Amino acid sequence: MIYPEVNTQSGIPIYQQLKNSYHRLAALGIIQPHEQLPSVRQLATELGINPNTVQKAYRELEQEGLIYAVPGRGNFLSDSKREFEVEHEEIRRSFRSAVHIAWTAGINRDTLHELLDECIDEPNNSEQDR
Amino acid sequence: MEKIQTVEKQNSEQLNPSVTMSDSSSLANEQDAVIVADDLSKHFGTTKALDKVNCKIGGASIFGLIGSNGAGKSTFLRLTAGVYRPTEGAMLYRGQVIFDNPNAKREIIFVADQPYFHFENLRKMSALYRSLYETWDQDLYQELIRIFPIREDQRLDLLSKGMHRQAALILAIAAKPRLLLMDEAFDGLDPVMRQNLKRVLARQVADDGMTTLIASQNLRELEDFCDHVGLLHEGGLLFVEELDKLRLGLVKAQVAFRENVTAEQLRAMGLEILRFSARGSLVEILTRNTEEELRTILNQVNPLLLDVLPLTLEEVFIYELSCKSYIVSELLA
Structure with missing residues (x-):
């Protein structure tokens, strides 16, 4: 599972960094279409960040069409070339x-x-x- | 770091249903307020430690309460823990008065600034907690004493300040409260333990929807971890806001103009300038516009340089407060 990078000292809001990071990982092909992203719990626990922040980033990425959510299963990268x-x-x-x-x-x-x-x-x- | 990963796997197998649940539903829910302070006042003699405070804290929120010494943070936490009875107004937990209410208190744990232990070691303390809290999780406790390494038979009164605090946090978290209150949570912890604490708290919020209230004097301790912040000053709550919204309202840019451009000219073009400071040919502008508006307006004068810079939470607070004409230097010193 690939985790995005965040820098808690940069002054850039963390949800924004998560979003930027996923856009980049997707653009570089490091995450493939229909690949599953870490759950909110996994990502928040791994990085030691607020689960609400992860939730917010995922919600906005979904609105932007970069990812899609499957209820009960999690979030996946869209096929959005x-x-x-x-x-x-x-x-x-x-x-x-x-x-x-x-x-x-x-x-x-x-x-x-x-x-x-x-x-x-x-x-x-x-x-x-x- | 390794420890939490390996143990986490075991846990996620045991706690399977909770893993995906949080992905489909929003965690923090503002409508579903866990804590409500309703015109809350606490006076000690003639001292008004808290004066007519109103606020709501939503479920699964990590809420940061900021303020200097004597601002009323600890009083607020003790009222939330049900240690104090309000002088006026009410402090409610899920709609119930907290003071003298065992049902509410069972779900709330307060980690004080200087924790006090009834017994001399963690073995005895954990037995006490196990008997007091039905929600006590022995596996979680075993994991936590490895993450924050303390031997169960270690004399608690001989521990350093940081270790003392770690012991209190182990007990509080393993009891799996619905609401965790922490006075200066990260104080005295080294960077590794701080990160471990954040990871453990993040997992409890994601798994159980635990609500967390952290009081601190230090804004930087909280700005990368809280979703909402409230600022207390001299017993009054100056504002409560979602952290990202606070930052969204303000934009800072560094600009170099081709010709001399004054703040008045830019205001006339629609910039809501809060601060305009020139250092040589370089101008730093703080505005209430969106980044897009700022770029559109400034690009009309064709600047040589236009950099939008991130704001620290401290800067955000300074401007929010200066709008309310408080003496800021004193507050954030």
């Missing part, structure tokens, strides 16, 4: 506009590359923008 494509298109657009802003501000190619590496190496800092 289409939604990822939409999401990727949005990401490309906001990335282009960020690069455009940086470019017009006089930041050169090398600095932009460094910045990109930095964002990937320190995901907690870049996640603040989400």
Whole structure:
């Protein structure tokens, strides 16, 4: 069973971190469509976080269509490739506009590359923008 | 860490029906209030330890009660535990008055700031608890004395403060209360034991729908674990709010503008600015808008930099309180 990561020191609400983490695990294919997610109890106990917070994250992920609930059995990842494509298109657009802003501000190619590496190496800092 | 995992497997086999139940239904239910304080006051002579407090705490909630020394936290907990009789108003547990009510008290356990033990070791204390609480779970107790390692024959009065507290928590949790009250729960526990306590409490909430009320002076202790927080100050409850809603109402951003932009200009564009502080060309803005509104409005002036930053709970409290014009530095010192 795959558990998402949370950082209780980051200042980002934990339900938000759980949601982001599941979106990423799904986008990367680490969790496969129709694969079962840990139960609220398992996840809360494993990570030492409030079960209500897990419940809230699952509820919102279900509303977003990333997961579906089967009463009495638990939560499963949806088969939602289409939604990822939409999401990727949005990401490309906001990335282009960020690069455009940086470019017009006089930041050169090398600095932009460094910045990109930095964002990937320190995901907690870049996640603040989400 | 390993211990709880292995033991947890045994437990989940024994407690099978509860594993999936919590996935389909919401845990915390605000309508179904477990605790209701109704115009609750407690006076000691001329001192008003609590003054006309109103609040509701929902079932399966992990509720954080924040306040400085003398704010009334312990008084509130003792009223909830039925140790004190209210001077005025009422403290109710599932609709019943708690004071002098054995039915209510059977389901409530209070872990005091400085726990007191009637007997000298855990073996005798656990026997006492087993006889007092029908809900006592001997297997859970055996698991807990391994997780918070204390020998059953260890002299309790010779333990360190942290170990003393662990002993009290073992007894309280193994008695499986419906409502667990803790005064400064995490105080004196090392980081590993803190995490263990969170994991054990999380499991009890998920399995049994246990309601938890934790009082603390330290906001940071609670902000990653509670779902609701209430702030007590000088005997009054200033506010109660769902933790995530508190944060949702405020957004902080770091912005660098191309040209000089004033707070007034941004206000005219629709930003509800609470704080606007410039350090050189970098401006930090705190607003009551949503993140989306903030981005839309600020992007109209084409900023060089726009970073939305997470808020700490401490910051959230400071702004909530400054709106109510309290002296905040004193409160959160």
